Amino acid sequence: MKEILKEIEERFGPIWERVQRPKLAQVGIEPAKAVPLLTWLKEHRGYVTLVHLSAVDWIEQGEFQLTWLLGNPETEERLMICSRIDRENPAAETVSGLWPQAVTYEQEINEMFGVSFPGSPRQGVPFILEGWKDIPPMRRDFDTVAFVEKHIPGREGRKHIDTRTYIGEKFGEKGYLHD
Amino acid sequence: MDDKIVKPEPPLGGPPQGSRPHAPVGDGCFLGEEMKPQAPSYKEALARIKNWFRANSLWVMAYGTGCGAIELRPLATARFDMERLGIAMRPTPRQSNVLIVSGYLAVKSLKRVIRSYEQMPSPKWIVALGSCTINGGMYWDSYNTINRLDLYLPVDVYINGCMPRPEALVAGFQELMRRIKKGEADGWRHYMENLDWYKENQKKIITDWDLPEYNW
Numbered sequence: 001m002k003e004i005l006k007e008i009e010e011r012f013g014p015i016w017e018r019v020q021r022p023k024l025a026q027v028g029i030e031p032a033k034a035v036p037l038l039t040w041l042k043e044h045r046g047y048v049t050l051v052h053l054s055a056v057d058w059i060e061q062g063e064f065q066l067t068w069l070l071g072n073p074e075t076e077e078r079l080m081i082c083s084r085i086d087r088e089n090p091a092a093e094t095v096s097g098l099w100p101q102a103v104t105y106e107q108e109i110n111e112m113f114g115v116s117f118p119g120s121p122r123q124g125v126p127f128i129l130e131g132w133k134d135i136p137p138m139r140r141d142f143d144t145v146a147f148v149e150k151h152i153p154g155r156e157g158r159k160h161i162d163t164r165t166y167i168g169e170k171f172g173e174k175g176y177l178h179d
Numbered sequence: 180m181d182d183k184i185v186k187p188e189p190p191l192g193g194p195p196q197g198s199r200p201h202a203p204v205g206d207g208c209f210l211g212e213e214m215k216p217q218a219p220s221y222k223e224a225l226a227r228i229k230n231w232f233r234a235n236s237l238w239v240m241a242y243g244t245g246c247g248a249i250e251l252r253p254l255a256t257a258r259f260d261m262e263r264l265g266i267a268m269r270p271t272p273r274q275s276n277v278l279i280v281s282g283y284l285a286v287k288s289l290k291r292v293i294r295s296y297e298q299m300p301s302p303k304w305i306v307a308l309g310s311c312t313i314n315g316g317m318y319w320d321s322y323n324t325i326n327r328l329d330l331y332l333p334v335d336v337y338i339n340g341c342m343p344r345p346e347a348l349v350a351g352f353q354e355l356m357r358r359i360k361k362g363e364a365d366g367w368r369h370y371m372e373n374l375d376w377y378k379e380n381q382k383k384i385i386t387d388w389d390l391p392e393y394n395w
């Protein structure tokens with residue numbers, strides 16, 4: 001893993017890296033260089049499988065993190081390419097030209113986080129949410145409980161126990177919970 | 180088909196009693212409850228015979244939502260073998276008369292379930308599996324799953340648990356058969372008579388309503 005990380009650094013400039021396991025490493029790179037890096041890894045270094053593409057909402061930093069997880073079936077090594085994009089008007093380059101299955105991931109991220117991938121087919125086409133009018137539900141500022149109370153009728157008599165208060169009361173330690 | 184003698188309905192417009200209190204369980208004898216001292220009218224006898232036939236001809240639609248569908252596999256195959264009870268799986272709604280809603284239901288699947296349910300030939304029954312169909316279960320605060328199934332479709336038997344084991348399902352099916360024999364499992368008729376109420380609820384939750392008024 002060390003060699004490929006070194007080579008990436010030489011070719012693509014400063015990166016943030018971490019080897020998590022002997023066959024799994026994480027690479028952070030600025031968004032403009034992410035797709036060239038992915039292309040290079042696929043074409044020249046045998047990382048031909050796109051295992052996963054995911055997004056994380058870092059609301060405190062005002063960023064979304066996209067992670068492309070690549071697999072090399074010959075050496076059985078995996079590389080996570082991470083890239084942070086701005087939370088306002090988030091957009092990222094599509095990799096649907098490299099891996100056709102990325103279309104579905106990008107469609108889903110578009111729906112769940114509101115990140116757009118210009119040029120990717122099926123952007124804006126409903127994937128799971130049909131007729132959704134609220135903000136994308138996987139964003140952390142989306143209040144699920146308020147949404148449910150407003151839109152989804154339930155059955156009377158259901159008792160809700162707030163986990164935080166319950167644990168606080170039970171163990172009598174307010175500082176036990178970090179807030 | 181003249182089934183008028185079978186139980187009167189709850190008043191129109193009221194919330195359907197999906198989990199109507201069960202009548203005292205009989206001994207599961209041939210024609211439902213204990214035979215009346217005087218002979219029943221021929222219509223009633225006919226209705227009982229019909230119900231007995233229906234109870235022994237349950238065809239389950241092979242469809243599953245949520246985690247509970249996992250328990251249908253052992254139930255349908257060698258381990259618990261539901262065919263010994265006369266229950267079998269069918270691949271399409273047109274060929275089946277029991278719909279198992281096996282757990283949480285996303286709004287998107289609710290639309291498909293309504294479609295399938297309406298396409299099934301009457302008389303038809305719904306068995307709702309797991310706490311998710313009753314009050315939302317552990318998905319009660321999910322933005323995309325309904326919390327209470329009987330607002331949208333008539334439920335004949337609820338089986339609680341998260342998830343219910345195949346034994347519980349077998350018990351649920353026996354309960355369904357008992358209720359069919361007694362002429363109590365008439366959710367399908369309740370659905371037809373209160374169609375406006377059901378449709379109103381369905382349209383409230385399915386925001387991009389594009390179904391026909393009834394899927395014949």
Ligand code: SF4
Nearest residue numbers: 282309310311341342
């Ligand atoms: S009741 Fe439990 S097992 Fe069933 S769908 Fe809900 S969470 Fe899953």
